[in-house]
Amino acid sequence: MDLAAFAEEVGAKDPVVPVGGRTQWTVGGPAAADGREVRAPSGVVEFTPAEMTARVGAGTTVTELDAALAEAGQTVALPAWPDATVGGVLSVGHSGLRRLGWGPVRNTLLEARYVSAEGTVVKAGGPVVKNVTGYDLCRLLVGSLGTVGILAEVVVRTRPLPAVSRWFAGPGADPFATRHALHAPSSLLWDGTTVWVLLEGHGADVDQEHARMGAVFTEVDGPPPIPTGGRESRRPSELRDLDGVFVAEIGVGTVHRHEAVPPREVTASIAELQRRVKAVFDPTGRLNPGRQVP
Amino acid sequence: MKANSLVADLAEALSPDRVKTGELELGLYGRDASVLEGRPGVVCFPLTTVEVQSCVQIAGAHGRAVVPRGSGTGLAGGAVPLAELEPVVIVTTKMNQILEVDAEERVAWVEPGVLNLDLSRAVAALGLHFAPDPSSQQSCSIGGNVATNSGGPHCLLYGVTTAHVLAVEVVLADGSVAILGGLDADPAGYDLRGAFVGSEGTMGIATRIAVRLTPVPPAVRTLLADFTSVEDAAATVSGIIAAGIVPAALEMMDAEITRAVEAYVHAGFPEDAAAVLLIEVDGLPDGVEAAATSVTEVALANGARTVRVAADAAERALLWKGRKSAFGAIARIAPNYYLHDAVVPRTRLVEVLRQVYAIAARYELRMMNVFHAGDGNLHPLIVFDRREPGVMDRVLAAGAEIIEACVAAGGVLSGEHGIGLEKRDFMHLVFSPDDLDAQARLRAAFDPAGVCNPQKILPAGSRCGDVQQLPEGAWI
Numbered sequence: 001m002d003l004a005a006f007a008e009e010v011g012a013k014d015p016v017v018p019v020g021g022r023t024q025w026t027v028g029g030p031a032a033a034d035g036r037e038v039r040a041p042s043g044v045v046e047f048t049p050a051e052m053t054a055r056v057g058a059g060t061t062v063t064e065l066d067a068a069l070a071e072a073g074q075t076v077a078l079p080a081w082p083d084a085t086v087g088g089v090l091s092v093g094h095s096g097l098r099r100l101g102w103g104p105v106r107n108t109l110l111e112a113r114y115v116s117a118e119g120t121v122v123k124a125g126g127p128v129v130k131n132v133t134g135y136d137l138c139r140l141l142v143g144s145l146g147t148v149g150i151l152a153e154v155v156v157r158t159r160p161l162p163a164v165s166r167w168f169a170g171p172g173a174d175p176f177a178t179r180h181a182l183h184a185p186s187s188l189l190w191d192g193t194t195v196w197v198l199l200e201g202h203g204a205d206v207d208q209e210h211a212r213m214g215a216v217f218t219e220v221d222g223p224p225p226i227p228t229g230g231r232e233s234r235r236p237s238e239l240r241d242l243d244g245v246f247v248a249e250i251g252v253g254t255v256h257r258h259e260a261v262p263p264r265e266v267t268a269s270i271a272e273l274q275r276r277v278k279a280v281f282d283p284t285g286r287l288n289p290g291r292q293v294p
Numbered sequence: 295m296k297a298n299s300l301v302a303d304l305a306e307a308l309s310p311d312r313v314k315t316g317e318l319e320l321g322l323y324g325r326d327a328s329v330l331e332g333r334p335g336v337v338c339f340p341l342t343t344v345e346v347q348s349c350v351q352i353a354g355a356h357g358r359a360v361v362p363r364g365s366g367t368g369l370a371g372g373a374v375p376l377a378e379l380e381p382v383v384i385v386t387t388k389m390n391q392i393l394e395v396d397a398e399e400r401v402a403w404v405e406p407g408v409l410n411l412d413l414s415r416a417v418a419a420l421g422l423h424f425a426p427d428p429s430s431q432q433s434c435s436i437g438g439n440v441a442t443n444s445g446g447p448h449c450l451l452y453g454v455t456t457a458h459v460l461a462v463e464v465v466l467a468d469g470s471v472a473i474l475g476g477l478d479a480d481p482a483g484y485d486l487r488g489a490f491v492g493s494e495g496t497m498g499i500a501t502r503i504a505v506r507l508t509p510v511p512p513a514v515r516t517l518l519a520d521f522t523s524v525e526d527a528a529a530t531v532s533g534i535i536a537a538g539i540v541p542a543a544l545e546m547m548d549a550e551i552t553r554a555v556e557a558y559v560h561a562g563f564p565e566d567a568a569a570v571l572l573i574e575v576d577g578l579p580d581g582v583e584a585a586a587t588s589v590t591e592v593a594l595a596n597g598a599r600t601v602r603v604a605a606d607a608a609e610r611a612l613l614w615k616g617r618k619s620a621f622g623a624i625a626r627i628a629p630n631y632y633l634h635d636a637v638v639p640r641t642r643l644v645e646v647l648r649q650v651y652a653i654a655a656r657y658e659l660r661m662m663n664v665f666h667a668g669d670g671n672l673h674p675l676i677v678f679d680r681r682e683p684g685v686m687d688r689v690l691a692a693g694a695e696i697i698e699a700c701v702a703a704g705g706v707l708s709g710e711h712g713i714g715l716e717k718r719d720f721m722h723l724v725f726s727p728d729d730l731d732a733q734a735r736l737r738a739a740f741d742p743a744g745v746c747n748p749q750k751i752l753p754a755g756s757r758c759g760d761v762q763q764l765p766e767g768a769w770i
Contacts, residue, residue, distance in 0.1 A: 048639075048641060049536055050532045050533075050535050050536040050640060050641050051535075051639050051640055051641055052535060052540075053639075073538045074538070093480070093485075094480075103453065103457065106485060106488060107453060107456075107457050116728070116732065120728045121728075122726075122728050122729055122732045123725065123726065123729045124729070124732065126637075126705075126706040126724065127639070127704060127706075128637040128638065128639060128669070128670055128704075128705060128706055128709075129637075129640075129669045129670065130445060130449065130454060130637050130666070130669040130670070130671050130709040130710065131637055131706045131708070131709060132442060132443045132445075132454075132492050132708050132709065132710055132711070132712050132713070133706040133707040133708050133713060133717075133721070133724055133725075134713060134721060134725065134730075134733050134751060134752070135489065135492070135493060135733040135736050135737065135751070136443070136456065136488055136489060136491065136492050136493075137489075137732060137733065137736060139456065139485045139487075139488025139489060139491075140484055140485060140486075140488065140489045140736065142485060142488075143480070143484070143485055144484055144485075148484070149732075159540070160538035160539070160540060161538070176398075183509065183511070183512055183577070183578055184509070184577070184578075201577065201578060201581045202578065202580045202581035202584055203580075204580035205577075205578035205579065205580045205581045208578070208579075208580070209578070231480075233478040233479040233480040233481070233482075234478050234479065235399065235477045235478050236399050236479075237396070237398055237399045238478075249479070252479050253477075253478050253479035254479040254480070264482045266482050266483060267472065267473070269466075269470055269471065269472035270472055270473070270474070270482075270483065270486070273466075273472060273474075273486055273739065273740065274483045274484055274486070276739040276740075276742075277484055277486070277489075277736070277739045278484075279739070280735035280736070280738055280739045281732070281735060281736075293482075293483050293484055294482065294483075
């Protein structure tokens with residue numbers, strides 16, 4: 001399916017519900033029952049390793065993209081949840097566990113071709129790694145749950161695969177002291193008892209950084225199980241006194257919980273701007289109705 | 295009568311000495327660092343968010359547009375006030391306090407007039423810095439960086455300004471205040487912060503900015519490789535990226551600019567080189583050593599004559615002084631320059647550079663190139679003497695052809711300077727009417743009446759039913 005066919009499928013009338021891999025399906029609340037489900041084209045359109053960019057259909061799974069990139073020693077800073085699509089993770093906007101080191105997913109999107117509420121294909125951004133040509137619609141699209149436009153094809157920034165990736169766990173370690181002992185860990189997790197650290201890069205540097213963390217840290221297979229019921233957004237300095245069962249991303253501020261997280265209040269001025277943004281892009285409210293960007 | 299009451303209202307809200315209508319100020323604030331020229335109706339210097347609100351509200355009450363302005367180092371005319379509109383220019387240079395530095399959280403709240411380099415200097419003792427480092431960093435303001443989403447050499451690894459801005463307090467077109475973004479991991483709702491950064495003053499005025507501070511890397515290696523052809527240097531750039539190395543910075547200087555810089559700063563740049571690459575790798579020590587070794591191998595394999603590694607911090611500073619003094623150096627060659635900014639896919643650098651040189655030759659213009667090769671961000675620099683009859687026409691015609699060549703190679707209009715007025719009417723080269731309409735909608739969501747920096751970025755007619763007209767010969 002090409003972009004024009006996808007645009008035709010989205011059309012210009014009636015509610016539509018974009019579907020990726022349904023891995024974050026509950027984010028933003030239930031989809032409209034009367035919405036027509038649409039799925040973006042999939043497949044890696046272009047990957048030039050010396051550009052460190054890849055153009056893919058938004059329906060491509062992150063796993064498939066990662067496999068194509070890995071052949072050239074590259075990867076992408078998008079969470080590779082099983083079945084998750086590139087368009088899906090960008091539309092939800094949740095970063096993976098490497099956000100501390102690799103940055104948020106919003107920094108990954110360079111160009112988007114999306115289908116507008118009017119059913120036309122619109123381009124935002126551009127295919128190169130640095131670009132200030134016009135307004136940054138790409139950043140608006142990331143995390144917008146397909147409510148201002150439905151991603152059809154994207155160009156993402158890739159990055160070199162690290163030579164070495166090793167997880168360490170330190171029972172009883174202080175997560176904040178651990179952060180300050182390290183230059184640039186890729187991930188730093190804490191459940192109130194144990195600290196998990198992902199160190200990546202040159203092997204000798206990883207060894208040195210491991211030594212700097214102290215003997216309490218030993219190598220483990222990977223991160224702990226991450227609760228998926230709710231996702232709190234806090235300031236990184238607001239992670240010291242967390243209650244209950246959680247896994248917190250130190251230095252980032254994301255707190256993963258088993259329980260759903262209550263909706264957040266925004267100021268009246270922000271609510272009004274949000275309302276206006278939605279109104280100009282989707283005046284009839286047909287793009288993923290019912291979903292609220294959390 | 296109306297103009298008088300506007301000025302009187304502003305003077306009452308601020309203070310008379312911070313509201314200027316003198317010939318000197320109207321001339322000075324009619325320009326930025328581009329070749330474009332306009333004229334303000336009045337120039338204001340607010341000290342606080344409340345004063346910025348007053349400026350916007352009073353301008354609105356008198357039916358005037360506002361034009362935000364930082365240090366005026368912009369190269370695309372974004373801060374140039376269109377004379378016909380007699381706009382209220384709001385200068386943020388007196389709002390220059392670093393309000394709060396949180397070393398634990400690595401965040402600083404700053405006022406928009408804080409100079410880029412001043413922030414890095416202020417937090418250096420904490421082992422931190424503000425990563426975006428435009429070449430104008432000694433004089434450009436962080437508010438201006440936010441407005442243009444500024445880059446700089448080290449943005450190759452660290453990302454441009456938007457990756458370093460967490461929240462922005464903004465005075466909107468109606469004079470109200472909103473805080474876009476936040477210090478928490480994922481602020482609620484749409485990424486309004488991301489939409490605002492790079493909007494060149496057309497969606498409001500930033501009055502306080504929360505920026506991310508980045509740890510100073512524990513190890514740094516700076517290398518200077520010199521080549522007998524631009525092609526070999528460009529092949530080295532592609533080779534480094536293809537080898538899986540993302541240097542902190544990867545800068546190219548061609549023969550003319552290298553000679554000019556060497557004559558100016560005596561950094562030991564080879565004066566007979568066709569091109570030099572300034573390459574910096576940083577991070578943890580072993581990775582840095584390995585990357586420096588790989589970079590050296592790639593450069594030598596692609597025909598580098600020599601690869602010099604800076605032995606110490608002093609030599610490193612000298613090499614960077616050479617790169618960052620390029621614009622001072624060319625001032626000794628000709629009184630005027632026109633600095634372009636476009637991005638092409640990195641693998642097409644060589645062919646685009648060839649075309650750029652050919653265009654300059656055809657228009658009999660002197661051209662130099664000093665640019666961020668690592669991310670394909672070209673900066674063709676035309677040096678000239680404005681007093682020479684007809685030269686400006688040739689400079690502008692060559693510039694248009696350069697832009698067209700970059701776009702034809704799959705590139706974009708600007709990597710870090712912005713669109714402003716300079717490239718507004720080239721937007722159709724990269725965006726369809728539907729694409730431009732979408733951008734106009736975003737702008738309208740923030741500023742429905744179009745009072746913030748009108749007629750910048752988007753060409754007239756971008757929005758369906760848009761009746762905005764550009765006055766004939768309004769600029770240049």
